[in-house]
Amino acid sequence: MAAHLTNGRVNLNILREAARKELREFLDKCAGSKAIVWDEYLTGPFGLIAQYSLLKEHEVEKMFTLKGGRLPPADVKNIIFFVRPRLELMDIIAENVFSDKSNSRDYHILFVPRRSMLCEQRLKEQGVLGSFTNIDEYILDLIPYDGDLLSMESEGAFRECYLENDQTTLYHTAKGLMTLQALYGTIPQIYGKGDCARHVANMMLRMKREFAGSQNQILPVFDTLLLLDRNVDLLTPLATQLTYEGLIDEIYGITNGYVKLPPEKFAQKKQGEGSKDLPTEPKKLQLNSAEELYAEIRDKNFNAVGAALSKKAKIISAAFEERHNAKTVGEIKQFVSQLPHMQAARSSLANHTSIAELIKDLTSKRSVQEHRNAFEADGFVFCPVASEAFFDNLTVEQEFMTGVDTDKVNTYIEDCISQKDPLIKVLRLMCMQSVCNNGLKQKVLDFYKREILQTYGYEHMLTLNNLEKTGLLKLQTNSRNNYPTIRKTLKLWMEDANEQTPNDISYVYSGYAPLSVRLTQVLARPGWRSIEEVLKMLPGPHFEERQQLPAGLHKKRQQGENRTTLVFFLGGVTYAEITALRFLSQMEDSGMEYIIATTKLINGSSWIKSLMDHPETQIP
Amino acid sequence: MAFITANWNPLGEAFYRKVELYEMSWVLRDGLRDSLVAAAPYGGPIAVMKESQCLSPSVRPQLDIYTASGVTMATFPWKSGPVVQLGWSVSEELLCVQQDGTVLIYDLTGAFLRHFSMGQEVVQSHVSEAKIFHSPYGTGVAIVTGSSRFTLATNIDDLKLRRLPEVPGLQGAPSCWAVLNQDRQTKVLLANGPELYLLDNTCCTSVVLPGGSPLDGVFVHIAVSFSYKYLALFTDTGHLWTGLANLQDKLSEVDTKIRSPPKQMVWCRRPQTQQPSVVVLWERLLLVVAVGGDTVQYPLDEACVCVGELDGVRLLSPSRHELLQEVPLVCEDIFKIASMGPGALLLEAHKEYQKSSQKADEYLREIKEQGMLGDAVRQCVEAAGHEQHTHTQKALLRAASFGKCFLTNLSPEAFVSVCRDLRVLNAVRDPSIGIPLTHTQYPVCVCVCRLVYRRLYPLAIEVCRYLKTPEYQGVSRILRHWACSKVQQKGESDEVMVRCISGRLADSPGISYSHIASKAYDSGRTELAIKLLDYEARSGEQVPLLLKMRRSQLALSKAIESGDTDLVYTVVSYVKNEMNRGDFFMTLRNQPVALSLYRQFCKLQEQETLKDLYNQDDDHQELANYYVSASYREKRLEARLSVLQSAVDEYNKAKNEFSSKATEEEMRLLRFQRKLDDEKGAGLLGLSLQATMEALLASGLQKQADHLYRDFRVSDKRYWWLKLKSLAEKEEWEELEKFSKSKKSPVGYLPFVEVCMKKSNKYEAKKYVTKVTPEQRVRAHLTIEDVEGAADAAIERRSEAEIGTVISHCSSSSSSSQRLLLDKLQRALTTANRK
Known part of the structure; x- marks a missing residue:
């Protein structure tokens, strides 16, 4: 289950096992059937520690998401709240407990990662602290990924x-x-x-x-x-990250080791099912080193992924070709024994080829022919915007990083604002310019801020303020721009x-x-x-x-x-x-x-x- | 050494010996007669108190606590009610059971610790008899009242009183009774005349002794063995019945021919016993009755008390303290007269060797011939452990060491550990310490703890160091104990005390200063407690005590030091309730970490307080930000505007010109939007400026849009973009063309091409391609899918990159025109390269 944790130099599975053991111990403390009420934020991280099967083994029969009002009905002996120590969550818990009429239940709270006197005080004020049989903490600080x-x-x-x-x-x-x-x-x-x-x-x-x-x-x-x-x-x-994994994260976002992808690309891969309806649910994939192919390509620059994939494709198809050479019963048997592994490799290859295609569509300049095909097939307007934008964005980023014209208003940023591109994209570029210039001149900074407020709305005043407070955006003071020195000394640009x-x-x-x-x-x-x-x-x-x-x-270190x-x-x-x-x-x-x-x-x-x-x- | 067997008496198949432990150093005026005497097992302390009925009511009895060697540890007059029974808990606390059912607990130094009651009804009926017993659950107390009811408490540290059921037909006190421990249950076995009853939680069962031959006569005494496994009963006909405590089996029945009821009766056994026996004590006689029926008689010349032990019985008399025990088999093997056991021969050999006699060799040879040298060494080592006198121990160990020389593969472990154990045992057996532990009774931890109870800290530390107990478990614990008792002493000034304690404890790991400090606080020395807390390494531990002592400021800084934000929150909320608002804010002001945490708390919970906080700090910038976010919570426009006005004021105070202007603009925009909404129902309120202009243009309100453009000094570029997009959107191509010619476009003409293509209007788009600047022309051509045009433009510009871009846009189809174009581009590329 967690084999990928043991691959590295340090066996991180020890940490995971310790965490699992503690979880089991807590669950066993609450004897009888249980329902877990989850602080939704925790489900992702917990998924990396224990699957539902582990909870089930310890008599967890139902799982709910923590929300106000009444608890959903469940015929269980124990209700366990898995929550972060936050006051607002305590209020919800209090509401849940108050509205629950059955008296025969035991309530428990498991604070993650640490119990909090402040929260317990709040429960006390709400008059429900006494209703809890167990108040415990589940120390989950570092989660092995x-x-x-x-x-x-x-x-x-x-x-x-x-x-x-x-x-x-x-x-x-x-x-x-x-x-x-x-x-x-x-x-x-x-x-x-x-x-x-x-x-x-x-x-x-x-x-x-x-x-x-x-x-x-x-x-x-x-x-x-x-x-x-x-x-x-x-x-x-x-x-913008340009590795395979980095780009997946930039474009689709990886959360708790999973990525959700648009389903279209994955639909037609399944053979034999005919032309079923396109799946509407996003395709969810787990990404970690347990998948051999992914471990191989995730750290490559995206421009090197295509070659790696096609090489892998050749190897896999060669492996499948082997079956023709298998003559004796022994050879066939050996081939068959390898089949599951090969099939897994093949489906993994198919998945990553699809992902790579998705990314390629968005990042690289497509040929005219491809555009036309896309145009004809999907009825889309001929529009190179996505990939052009990616490229232009990258160019500007690289200009900033190499120190080109970082002290002036950048036309690309200006255009992006005019085009009402996503605010986050604009802010990212702006902050980058500020960081690469050790702050922006008053005139430039004010110009950008004004453009943003006028275009995206005055409410972003607070966001701009936050960026300034954290130093992501700042006013250039008299001091020299030291970014070039840093860049040169540390060889930041190759x-x-x-x-x-x-x-x-x-x-x-x-x-x-x-x-x-x-x-x-x-x-x-x-x-x-x-x-x-x-x-x-x-x-x-x-x-x-x-x-x-x-x-x-x-430690007595061995040579080498x-x-x-x-x-x-x-x-x-x-x-x-x-x-x-x-x-x-x-x-x-x-x-x-x-x-x-x-x-x-x-x-x-x-x-x-x-x-x-x-x-x-x-x-x- | 020849006399080693002098105090041995044969009993059945084994020998019994009576070894003197101490000459008692106490001075008892009336001996032990008419006194309550309690001696704790494992060589524990002795408490002595005159029985109250022997004194006139006006005289207060004296309670004395002695070590097993008779050294006084405490003595004080008894001021409470009449005491029925004295006894010791497992942790050497003295329990005094009073007639009214109150049990008072004292420590070894005579300091009162606490008390509890054996039940309300006892106050009336009085305790007629009480017993203190030990079980795996701790120390228990059992009483029987004047109204013949039994009450039990199995563990005094976790007090749960159990009133046992009534015994049918029992009037007054039972003739004798004992507490049994069976199947994890505590029961009472009692005799009412000739009948026996077993009482447990729920019922009272009448029982008969197994093994036929019903005894005639009345039971006058019951004794249970140390392990609760064996039972002995004595009848007024002088018969002694022995059997298993579960009343399943009988061992024997012996007629002692002594009909008077004994004073005391105690089992005398040892692990791997050969000949268990019962020691019966009368005023002038001690009778050891073996289960097999043999007896040994010891006449007594003074009143004695027997103390049952794991491996024997201690006899306590006013002048002497002796140990009566079965001689361990190894000792018997070595010392029995004319023994030819390997150990005996080895001892002899070593003796001869010391005399430089060649007989040594003969003895050795003899042992070796039998191949028994290993056994001989083992015997000597083991026997040494069982001997009380150091010279015997030494002789045996030397012999063992001598024998060891002739062996190659004997593990030295047993030898080393016995030497080590004996060293500790001899140290604690010393009369000045007075703990006569035997090697069988020796579990290390208990030994050190008991030294600590006696406040013999230096010796305890010595023992720990000698035994190499990890600091954390050994020395540190002792020092903590020492410090805790130290802070309870009066007299010394805080400074001296702190210096003394910190000096001693300095680098011992794992010392909890907060624990010591709370002891100091409990005994009323707050200042001392605070000074001690300073030494606590765990800041988190300091906080609760500081709060308890109402030192909230200090608690706050300690909480911050710990880094535990929850702890900081806790102190902050405590301080908040304790102080008035002004002081509270001042306190926070001095603690930036606490302040920012409290701000976070306020952001989520008490927005209003947040405002006060910023106000107090004259933080205009944050105050303005607060107003900005507050403005969004206002439902009415007027209210919103007035909050925004406050923001403007604060931004001004913060000298943040940009923000104040931007906020003013926002207010202007809101007013404008409201006006237009009222006039035209445009639904603009809350939109950004850009979105407002967009909406205006979309609904044809050109003039208003232009007004905003000028009024808010919107950048030309952005406005042009906005306008041309809006025109293209509405497909007003003529208007667009007119607009393009109105003046020179600040955004260039590529956007015109693009907006047209967005509507797939290639025709209109083409119009603008020529106007595009040379730098963007290639892109413009490509946008309208004119590869050839793009190629021409690129070749004209001789730009490598652009030619490359065009090439990448060329389809790989094999149409001849495409191929020609590609060739042309390739050639241009080479020329561009060459350049």
Whole structure:
């Protein structure tokens, strides 16, 4: 079920198993049949820990979504609320409990990831605290996503930390890292850059002091922990990711390891069903390294995916051809035994070919002929807009990243506003220009803001404000634009990025090397001391801490054995950054393998969206 | 050493020995007569109190607590009511059962801990007899009242009183009774004259002893073994019946020929016993009755008390403290006169060796010939554990060590562990400590805990260090205990106390200072508690106590330090209720972390408070933002406008010119929209400026749109886009052409081409292609699907990239014109390349 978690350098399934065990223990505490009432936000992350079958084994008979009013009828002994510790949810729970008339039931609350006195106080005020038999917490901080990836799936993390100065997520981060250390040993070295990183490291060190004496005797699996604030590198998430996985996320959005795709492309693939109606439900696919083909292509630049797919197609069809060579009963038997695997590979190939086609339609310039075909087939107007727009957008992004005309009003952005393109797209570009220019001149900034308010409405005033508060958008002060220095020192722009057989991380953005990953790379070799100047230009302190290991746990490293670093992105990480780190892990001479952890998997759009404010409008 | 068997007495097939543990250092004026005496098992402390009926009512009895060696630990006059029974709990707390059913609990130093009652009805009927017993659930108390009713509490730490059913025909006190522990149930076995009854929670059953031969006579004494497995009953005819406690089997029946009722009766057994026995005590005689029927008599010259142990019976007299036990088989094997056991030979060999006699070799040879040297060593090691006297222990261990030299593959583990255990045992057996534990009774944890109960901290720490107990479980716990008792002492100043405690505890891991602090607070030393809390590493732990002590400011900063935001919220909501609003805001102002958390809380829960918060901080920018979002909650336009006006004012105060202007514009726009809505029913209110103009153009209100364009200084580009799109949408092609000629287009002419093509009007689109700037011409041609035109334009511009774009647009069809075109482009490309 979770085989993909064990593939990597570090067996992350241990973490998942620990989480499952705890869940089972809690469920068994509530004897008898149960119904779970879910805080909807939690279902996704929980899906990565336990499927419905596990819940069913422990007598969970019904599942509901938490909402106001009465609970749906269910003939069960226990009602368990799985909720985040939020006051507004407590009010809903109170309403549920009050309106439930059957007296014979036991109520329980499971707080995820931590119980909260404030919430319990609220329940008490509402007069329902006494109705609960069990109030417990389910410590789910870091959720294993893939063999090298952990996420806390804390949606508002960046907003909380950088806009609202709310350090709740950071506390959970520190706790999560403590749990991780309890399972995988104390991490001897901690590096960090940024205010939040400093805060998390401080909390970790304090927690370690608090638990002094109860030290675990596990040989450390991780050699280094690197904590990075997202606001150290605001640029990377704004850029459009150009890896296969990154593009899927940019275009369709990957949530909790699943992507929902338009069904048309997948409809005709099924043979023998004739011309049934087109499925209307979006096609849902799980994306992780358990799928062999996906593991192979997800980290490729999209321009290299086509070749990889066709190569794979050849291999698979060759494998199917084998059957003609199978002469003896033994050979046939062997062939048949491989069939399930081959069929899985074939359907996987079909899926990814469809996805690649979908993406290609939206990203690359189609030939006239194809356009015409599309025109004739679908009755669409001849309209190259989608792909042209993608290309134009990319061009502008690359101009900004290379520092072309970043101090002037950009006509493309202006046009986008005139065309009323999606606001998020406009904001992404604007922020990018601001970041690449170390802020915009008053005139330019005001112009953009005015255009936005006039076009998209005055209510976006608050959103613009938020962007300014987080530094994504800012006014250029007297200080020099230091972005070019940073770009040059860290080699953020590589002119000759090789997309097919990459030799540098810059292939993930077809030229731009993500700043965050460059920092990671430099830390491993030759060390941050070589870039002191640049580090000073980036916000927040950088630091190094050591954690004492109990005697006898110092690793004796084998010749040529790689070191393992856990890179923790506070405030989110993009798939392309993950890919870049995977690339570094695989580089032969890097001597370092990376495991990635984050508060949330993000892309530019979801990120900007999390910073937007939508005042609930009352039409007067 | 020759005399080692001097105190041995044969009993059946085994030997019994009486070993002196201590010469008692206590001075008892009247001996142990007429006193309540309670001695805790496992060499525990002894409590002595004069029986109240022996004293005149005006005299207060004295309660004394001694160690097993008779050293006074506490002594104080008894001020409460008459005591029926004394006893010890498993954690060495002294239980005093009073006549009125109250049980008072004291610690080893005589400090009162707590009390509980055995039931309301007991106050009336009085306790006539009480027993304190130990079970796997802890320490229990059983009483029988004057009205012949039994009440049980199985665990004094989790008090649940159980009143047992009535016993039919029982008047007054039963002749004797005992508490049994069977099948995880606590029961009472009682005798009423010649009849026996078993009482459990629900019923009272009459029982008969198994094994025929009904005893004549009345039962006068019952004894249950240490493990609750065996039972002994004594009748007034002098018969002693022994059997299993489940009343299924009889072991034996012995006639002691002594008819007077015994004072005390105790089982004497040991694990792997050969010859269990019952020790019966009279005023002047101690009789050991083996189950097999053999007896040993010990005359007594003073009043004694027997204390049952796991592996024997301790005899407590005013002058001496002795241990009566069956001699362990190994000891018997070694020390029995003329024993030829391997251990005995080894001991002898070693003795000769020390005398440098060659006999040593002979003995050794003899053992070796039998191949028994390993056994010999094992015997000596084991026997050493069972011996009380250090010189015997040493002799045996030396012999074992000597024997070990001639063996190659003997595991040293047993030897090492016995040496280690003995070291600890000898230390605690020392008369100054007075815990006469035997090796059989020795479980380490209990030993250290008991030193701690006695406040023998240095020794406890020594033991922990010696045994290499992990700091966290051993030394730290001891130090915590020490500190807790330290803070309860009066006299020393806070500073001295804190320095003393922190100095001692400094680098011990896992010390909970908050625990110590709460002890200090409980004993009324708030200042000391606060000072101690400073040393607590876990900030989270400090908070609840600080709140309890009403140090909310300090609690708040500690909560922030912990990083646990929930904790911060908790303190904030506490502080909010405790202080008036002004002070509360001031407090928050000094704690930015708490302030921003509280703001978050207000955003979700108390919008109004949020406003006050910003006001108080003169945060005009945030206040303005607050008004902006508040304006959207207003249903009426006037109200909305007035809130927006507040926003404008605040933006002005914040010197945010842009925002104040933008807000003013929004107000103007809203007024305009309302006016138009009223006049024409246009439904514009709430739309953005752009959307408003769009709607106006769509419904032909050109003039109004133009007005907005000028009034709001809309950028030309955007307005042009808007207009041409709207014209194309309405397919007003002539108007569009006119508009294109009205003045030079600020957006260029490619948009004209595009909007036409959007409506699939190639004809109209073509009109504008020529006007497009050279840079965009290729694209314009491509937009109208004119590949050839695009090719010409590209070739003219000699742009590599553009030629490439055109090539990619060329279909791969094999029509000759296409092929020609491709060739042409390829050639142009090479020239462009060459350039």
